[in-house]
Amino acid sequence: MNLIIEIKLKTLKIAIVGFGVIGRGFVSVLKAKHGFIKKNFDVDLKISAICEVNGSIVDEKGINPDSVLKLDSKRLDRHNNWTSMKSPDIIERIDSGVILEVTPGNIKTGEPGLSHIKTALKNGRHVVTSNKAPIALKFSELKNLAERKNLKLMFEATVGGAIPLINLCRETLHINKIESIHGILNGTSNYVLTKMFEEGVNINSALKEAQELGIAESDPSYDINGIDTGVKIVILANSLMNRNVSFRDVKIKGITDITPEAVDIAKKHNYVIKLIGDAGKLEVSPRLIPVNNPLNVSGPLNAIMLHTDIAKNITVIGHGAGAEETASSLFSDVLYIAKDLH
Amino acid sequence: MNLIIEIKLKTLKIAIVGFGVIGRGFVSVLKAKHGFIKKNFDVDLKISAICEVNGSIVDEKGINPDSVLKLDSKRLDRHNNWTSMKSPDIIERIDSGVILEVTPGNIKTGEPGLSHIKTALKNGRHVVTSNKAPIALKFSELKNLAERKNLKLMFEATVGGAIPLINLCRETLHINKIESIHGILNGTSNYVLTKMFEEGVNINSALKEAQELGIAESDPSYDINGIDTGVKIVILANSLMNRNVSFRDVKIKGITDITPEAVDIAKKHNYVIKLIGDAGKLEVSPRLIPVNNPLNVSGPLNAIMLHTDIAKNITVIGHGAGAEETASSLFSDVLYIAKDLH
Numbered sequence: 001m002n003l004i005i006e007i008k009l010k011t012l013k014i015a016i017v018g019f020g021v022i023g024r025g026f027v028s029v030l031k032a033k034h035g036f037i038k039k040n041f042d043v044d045l046k047i048s049a050i051c052e053v054n055g056s057i058v059d060e061k062g063i064n065p066d067s068v069l070k071l072d073s074k075r076l077d078r079h080n081n082w083t084s085m086k087s088p089d090i091i092e093r094i095d096s097g098v099i100l101e102v103t104p105g106n107i108k109t110g111e112p113g114l115s116h117i118k119t120a121l122k123n124g125r126h127v128v129t130s131n132k133a134p135i136a137l138k139f140s141e142l143k144n145l146a147e148r149k150n151l152k153l154m155f156e157a158t159v160g161g162a163i164p165l166i167n168l169c170r171e172t173l174h175i176n177k178i179e180s181i182h183g184i185l186n187g188t189s190n191y192v193l194t195k196m197f198e199e200g201v202n203i204n205s206a207l208k209e210a211q212e213l214g215i216a217e218s219d220p221s222y223d224i225n226g227i228d229t230g231v232k233i234v235i236l237a238n239s240l241m242n243r244n245v246s247f248r249d250v251k252i253k254g255i256t257d258i259t260p261e262a263v264d265i266a267k268k269h270n271y272v273i274k275l276i277g278d279a280g281k282l283e284v285s286p287r288l289i290p291v292n293n294p295l296n297v298s299g300p301l302n303a304i305m306l307h308t309d310i311a312k313n314i315t316v317i318g319h320g321a322g323a324e325e326t327a328s329s330l331f332s333d334v335l336y337i338a339k340d341l342h
Numbered sequence: 343m344n345l346i347i348e349i350k351l352k353t354l355k356i357a358i359v360g361f362g363v364i365g366r367g368f369v370s371v372l373k374a375k376h377g378f379i380k381k382n383f384d385v386d387l388k389i390s391a392i393c394e395v396n397g398s399i400v401d402e403k404g405i406n407p408d409s410v411l412k413l414d415s416k417r418l419d420r421h422n423n424w425t426s427m428k429s430p431d432i433i434e435r436i437d438s439g440v441i442l443e444v445t446p447g448n449i450k451t452g453e454p455g456l457s458h459i460k461t462a463l464k465n466g467r468h469v470v471t472s473n474k475a476p477i478a479l480k481f482s483e484l485k486n487l488a489e490r491k492n493l494k495l496m497f498e499a500t501v502g503g504a505i506p507l508i509n510l511c512r513e514t515l516h517i518n519k520i521e522s523i524h525g526i527l528n529g530t531s532n533y534v535l536t537k538m539f540e541e542g543v544n545i546n547s548a549l550k551e552a553q554e555l556g557i558a559e560s561d562p563s564y565d566i567n568g569i570d571t572g573v574k575i576v577i578l579a580n581s582l583m584n585r586n587v588s589f590r591d592v593k594i595k596g597i598t599d600i601t602p603e604a605v606d607i608a609k610k611h612n613y614v615i616k617l618i619g620d621a622g623k624l625e626v627s628p629r630l631i632p633v634n635n636p637l638n639v640s641g642p643l644n645a646i647m648l649h650t651d652i653a654k655n656i657t658v659i660g661h662g663a664g665a666e667e668t669a670s671s672l673f674s675d676v677l678y679i680a681k682d683l684h
Contacts, residue, residue, distance in 0.1 A: 029652055033517055041516070156514075162653035164514035171513035172498075172506035174383070175375055175673035291633065294643070294659045298634045310371055311504035311670035317636045317657040328653035331517035 009042055010341045013060070014334065015049040015096035015125075017087050017116050018103030019073055022130050022157075023050070025323025026100060026330050031065035033331070043338040049094045051087040052076050058083050060095045087112070091119045098126045098337055100330065105133025107222075107231060107247075114138060121145045121153070128333040130157035130326055136231045136247060139238040154333035155239070159232045160185060160302045162325035163318040167332050169240050169306070176308035178240045180280030185232045187300035187320040188216045188223035189255050189275045193286075194298040196263045197272055203258060215300050225254035226284040229277035236279040245282060253285040272296050280307075351384055352683045355402070356676065357391040357438035357467075359429050359458050360445030361415055364472050364499075365392070367665025368442060368672050373407035375673070385680040391436045393429040394418050400425050402437045429454070433461045440468045440679055442672065447475025449564070449573060449589075456480060463487045463495070470675040472499035472668055478573045478589060481580040496675030497581070501574045502527060502644045504667035505660040509674050511582050511648070518650035520582045522622030527574045529642035529662045530558045530565035531597050531617045535628075536640045538605045539614055545600060557642050567596035568626040571619040578621040587624060595627040614638050622649075 016023050030037075030045060038044055046062035052073075057063055059081045071078055091099055099120035105113045113131040120127050121142070129135065134142065135155045146153035156166045169178055184190050188210060195206035207224070210216035222228045230250040237243040255275050266273050271288040274295060278284070289295050294315040297303040302320030305313055319325040358365050372379075372387060380386055388404035394415075399405055401423045413420055433441055441462035447455045456476040462469050463484070471477065476484065477497045488495035498508045511520055526532050530552060537548035549566070552558035564570045572592040579585040597617050608615050613630040616637060620626070631637050636657040639645040644662030647655055661667040 029517065033652075036519075037517070163656065164510060167514040168506060168510060172509040172674050173670065174677045175371065175379070175670055177378075292638065292640045294636070294639055294645070296634065297636055301636070303636070308670070310375075310666055310673075312661050312664075312667055313659075314505065315657075315659040317655075317659070319654050322654070324652055325654055328515065328517055328650070331652075332514050335516045 009038065009044055010338065011044045011046060012098060012334070012338050012341060013046045013048040013096045014098045014100050015051070015090055015094055016047060016100045016102065017051045017091065018101065019050050019052050019076060020102070020104065021323045022102040022326055023100070024069065024073060025327045026102065027065045027068055029324055029327040029331065031069065037335070041335055041338060043335075043341065045334065045338070048096045049090045050076065051090050055082060055084045055086065056090050057081045058085065058090065058094055087116055088119055091116060091125065092123050096125055097341070098128055098334060100334070101127060101129040101131050103131060105131040107133045107136070107227070110134040110137040117142055117153070118145065121149055121151055124149060124151065126152045126154070126337045128154045128330055128337070130155075130330060132158045132231050132235065136234045139235070140244055152337050154336065155235070156333050157326050157329035159235055160304060160318070161320040161322060162328045163302055163304065163316050163320065164329070164332065165236070165304060165316060166239055167336065168316065173306070173308060173311060173314070176310045178306055178308055180278070180307040181233075181236050181240060181304060182276055182278040182280065183295055183304035184274055184297060184302050185229045185277045185304065185320065186223050186275060187302060188220050189229075190297070190302070191215050191300045192224065193255060193258070193263075193273060193275065196258065196260060197267060200260050200264065202260050203256065224256055226252040226275060229275060229284045233277040233279040233282065233284065237282065241279060249282050251283045251285070255286050258286055351380065351386055352680065353386045353388060354440060354676070354680050354683060355388045355390040355438045356440045356442050357393070357432055357436055358389060358442045358444065359393045359433065360443065361392050361394050361418060362444070362446065363665045364444040364668055365442070366411070366415065367669045368444065369407045369410055371666055371669040371673065373411065379677070383677055383680060385677075385683065387676070387680070390438045391432045392418065393432050397424060397426045397428065398432050399423045400427065400432065400436055429458055430461055433458060433467065434465050438467055439683070440470055440676060442676070443469060443471040443473050445473060447473040449475045449478070449569070452476040452479040459484055459495070460487065463491055463493055466491060466493065468494045468496070468679045470496045470672055470679070472672060474500045474573050474577065478576045481577070482586055494679050496678065497577070498675050499668050499671035501577055502646060502658075502660070503662040503664060504670045505644055505646065505658050505662065506671070506674065507578070507646060507658060508581055509678065510658065515648070515650060515653060515656070518652045520648055520650055522620070522649040523575075523578050523582060523646060524618055524620040524622065525637055525646035526616055526639060526644050527571045527619045527646065527662065528565050528617060529644060530562050531571075532639070532644070533557050533642045534566065535597060535600070535605075535615055535617065538600065538602060539609060542602055542606065544602050545598065566598055568594040568617060571617060571626045575619040575621040575624065575626065579624065583621060591624050593625045593627075597628050600628055
């Protein structure tokens with residue numbers, strides 16, 4: 001007698017809001033991993049919509065990744081399924097189980113991501129986002145809204161790019177109280193400090209090189225002034241340490257005053273200067289770190305140390321940015337949601 | 343109108359087999375975290391039995407942790423609920439959902455853990471273990487047995503102590519193919535190499551100090567000869583890289599030949615010598631690691647670098663041993679099992 005076990009393949013439709021580097025990275029990884037996901041997680045992931053500022057591609061039966069990836073991001077209107085419908089309507093009306101919110105966020109208002117996330121939750125859709133601004137600004141409001149609606153609000157990709165951090169605490173460090181979290185959360189400033197340490201150059205020439213290599217943006221002020229790190233520690237404090245803090249509560253000092261001389265003196269005493277975000281003390285500042293400390297990572301890497309009551313210190317190091325790398329975290333969230341589908 | 347949501351509290355009974363440092367650490371953490379677990383995971387964890395070589399403590403209604411912790415490990419027979427029943431009978435006959443197998447394992451035979459785990463699975467009980475030997479020796483047999491019975495075989499604590507590694511890959515790096523894993527998996531040898539690097543001493547005096555501090559065992563040969571690391575990379579290769587290899591396939595070279603001169607030359611060129619286990623190449627050997635590499639961790643820390651196709655490199659650093667620290671991993675497994683209870 002043969003026992004035939006039928007596993008029902010679930011379908012999860014995803015509407016992608018924003019099609020910049022992150023959105024494109026997600027679609028590209030989905031293309032590569034669609035079969036793997038189907039086989040290992042019994043779920044057929046489909047893209048039902050992709051929204052950009054001026055309109056959207058919509059196909060509730062599933063958009064072919066190739067048909068989108070071959071288009072210039074600014075010319076999605078050349079797609080056969082292009083429509084002038086914009087994100088709020090797409091989120092409300094197009095069939096999807098998850099909204100992937102990957103627009104760039106305005107750190108003062110949280111928009112347009114904040115409205116996208118609220119609309120998604122109000123319409124019964126789970127949310128996965130890489131958008132720091134709305135999560136940093138309105139965590140408790142969004143979390144409560146999601147809980148009332150029995151929906152998931154997932155944001156692993158907002159902090160540390162590819163590094164598992166939020167899901168790591170929820171899924172593997174269950175038993176632990178997270179007492180504090182500190183570390184390097186900004187790749188640009190770490191690249192600059194590494195150059196200064198290794199080559200003795202000043203901050204301007206290190207920054208220029210980072211810009212030429214595409215590591216730093218043309219306006220890197222949020223990175224080197226510590227703003228970006230500050231936003232991330234607000235997210236970590238609120239989501240992993242049961243705090244209820246806002247960006248205004250964070251004391252921030254960036255790396256613009258760091259001189260080659262200061263770096264050199266530190267080096268002579270076996271220290272490096274690193275821009276450290278501390279979610280326990282709510283502080284971003286350059287700190288002296290012993291060269292043999294796990295947080296002494298070089299180049300654009302991120303490194304985060306969790307202080308817990310049972311496991312003690314756990315440090316996680318990895319790529320804090322990159323389209324594919326960040327997709328690893330987005331998929332971690334999407335597959336967590338898929339697991340509970342029936 | 344008030345909406346009353348009734349959450350049903352589940353009960354999960356655990357039989358602990360082996361009451362050395364790890365078993366005691368588990369009970370001590372359960373004592374501290376019982377309320378926390380009940381509140382956050384809706385499960386009442388109860389210890390239904392604790393087995394030692396000469397007999398067991400049994401109480402299917404739940405053993406009070408304090409009543410055990412106050413006893414000398416060698417004098418559990420002073421407990422009111424002491425019985426001469428031994429582990430095979432306990433595993434078969436005493437009510438438990440999970441067998442926590444934490445005996446010391448013989449690396450050649452896998453016993454007594456191997457028999458304990460088989461008996462547990464055959465009797466419909468999930469298994470959580472910190473015991474490397476049976477998992478390294480008989481992974482595919484045990485895994486198949488567990489799958490046939492629809493049971494969980496969990497072993498996060500066998501590699502890297504408190505460091506989330508196996509559950510990290512399963513629960514947060516889903517989408518990734520683990521292409522290789524290498525790192526520092528033995529605290530004793532890393533402590534010794536760190537002393538040699540920092541103080542220029544030879545291996546014997548570094549080892550003597552480690553023994554005095556209780557970091558190294560009185561017979562540290564498995565540690566410094568690379569055997570312990572070899573066993574762990576077999577577990578990683580089989581469980582995370584879909585390999586089917588055995589300890590005989592691993593090429594092993596320990597650190598006994600490392601001289602202070604070699605350490606010093608490496609240091610002058612900005613390298614450290616570390617004992618690296620490589621689950622991709624199936625090799626344990628001293629390697630030159632750049633001082634600014636994430637694997638350059640000091641003292642008894644462990645550090646493991648995962649090479650993946652999407653997230654790229656992820657490094658995890660933490661305590662590779664310790665009673666409480668290891669309990670963090672055991673509870674990660676136990677709570678994973680508890681989540682699926684009805």
